Amino acid sequence: MDRFTVTYRIVAEDDADAMARAEAIALEDTVEIPRDVVPTGYVEDTVLGRVEAVTACGNGVWVGRIGYHMDAVGRELPQLLNVILGNASILRGVKAIDLKANGALAERFPGARFGATGLRELTGRKSGGYVCPVIKPQGSSSETLARLCYLTAVAGADIVKEDHGLSNQDAAPFKERVKACAAAVQQANRERADQGDTSRALYFASIGGHGDQVRDLAYYAKDAGATGILLIPGLFGFDAMNRLAQDADFGLPIMAHPSHLGPYVLSPDHGYSHGMLFGQLMRMAGADISVFPNYGGRFGFSKDECSSIVDACRAENGAGPAILPSPGGGMSLDRLGDMMSHYGEDCVYLLGGSLLRYGDDIGDAIREMRTALSAT
Incomplete structure (x- = not known):
């Protein structure tokens, strides 16, 4: 099958208007010329998007x-996104809600390097939900942040994730901070191993800087001892993440943060569906972990919307290996039991600001997180 399929939600006046709008999407996202001047033969038969059904x-x-032919895409992710929702994103009443890949699409965009199975191996956490404290806030010194990394890692955290707001501010410059935090997590892992713990904490450094520095900063983080990175595709682009994911020499897992992507999903009539953006596209672009706001938190995603993200992260027919969903956003310890019941084991559970109430006893909160996740 040469074509992959994108499903759109279309607001229209009647059947004829809906068909006309669908044909406009197919035209705008491929050849972008008036229909009556589309060249016959290869361009019309192959390159032009094909309306398969309007219901x-x-x-x-x-x-x-x-349906879109792979010849309209080529082999670069930016052009794939351009075909999926390029000019159509400017049309009123058009929302991309689902992507059905074909074999060629899956081959050219293989997705995450590690995925859910790989993260089990990297952490040594053979079962159960992942405990993931968020190291914050910005304005803290590198020493303060590194101490939080140590206290959470030594207490049994699986993934120690820097907050996405940690970039390259003067209070904790990127290179200084990453080196200190990586060393702190390494020390915690040595102490855990000495105690017979066969699991280990991964340290995900937040990549900031300028767009042309992403690769260099990611490699710096790796050389400094980071064992994963946090990237914001809404700021740096999905292709920046994809390039790192497909770089065999880099070889670290990637956590994708949803900052700046809210406008793409919040309108019922425009953008993407929650599952498509935070599940299908994150997965195809190479995220091993996709962060999104949990239902009941301060951002207002519904339970069904969160479920659609999780389903897309785990679907057997998705692009590349299944990846880990990671709900967060204003969560607290007393929510973890409910979250575990809903999301299950293959999930990264984020807690950030609420952990800071524990002060130097933050390790107790990590152990309480583990207990809450294990009790369900």
């Missing part, structure tokens, strides 16, 4: 399914 859903909404 009424009621209340002024239709679902359109459009």
Whole structure:
């Protein structure tokens, strides 16, 4: 099958209008010229998007399914995104809600390097949910942040994640901070091993800087001892993440943060569905872990929206290996039991600001997290 399929939610006046809008999407996202001047032969038969079905859903909404040939994409992720929702993103009442890959798409964009299975091996955590404290806040010194890394890692955290707001500020410059935090987690892992613990904490450094520095900073973090990175594709681009994921010499897991991506999902009529953006596209672009706001938190995602993200992260027919969903955003220890019941074991559970209430006893909070996740 030469074509992959994108499904769109289309707001229209009637069946004819819905079909016309679907045809406009197929045209705009590929050849972008008037339909009557599309060259016959290869361009019309292959490159032009093909409307496969338009189905009424009621209340002024239709679902359109459009097939795109791989020749319109080539082999670069930015052009794939351009085909999926390029000019169509500027059309009113068009929202991309699902992606069905074909073999060629999966081959050219293989997704995460590690995925859910690889993270089990890297952490040595054979079962159970992952405990992931968020190291913050910005404005703290490198020494303060490194101490938080040590206290959480030595207490049994699986992933010690820097907050996405830690970039290259004067209070904790990137290179100084990463070196100190990596050393702190390494020390904690040595102490855990001495106690017979067969699992280990991974330290995910937050990559900031300028767009042309992402690769160099990621490699610096690796050389300094980081065992994963946090990247914000909404700021640096999905392709920056994809390039690192496909770089065999880099070879570290990547956690994707949703900052700056809210406008892509919050409108019912525009952008992407939650599952497509935070599940399918994150997975295809190479994220091993996809962070998103949990239901009941301060960002207002619904339970169904969160479930759609998780389903897309884990779907057997998704691009590349299944990846780990990571709900967070204003969560506290007393929510973990409910979250575990909903999300299950293959999930990275984020807690950030609420852990800071424990002060130097933050290790107790990590142990309470483990107990809460194990009790369900």
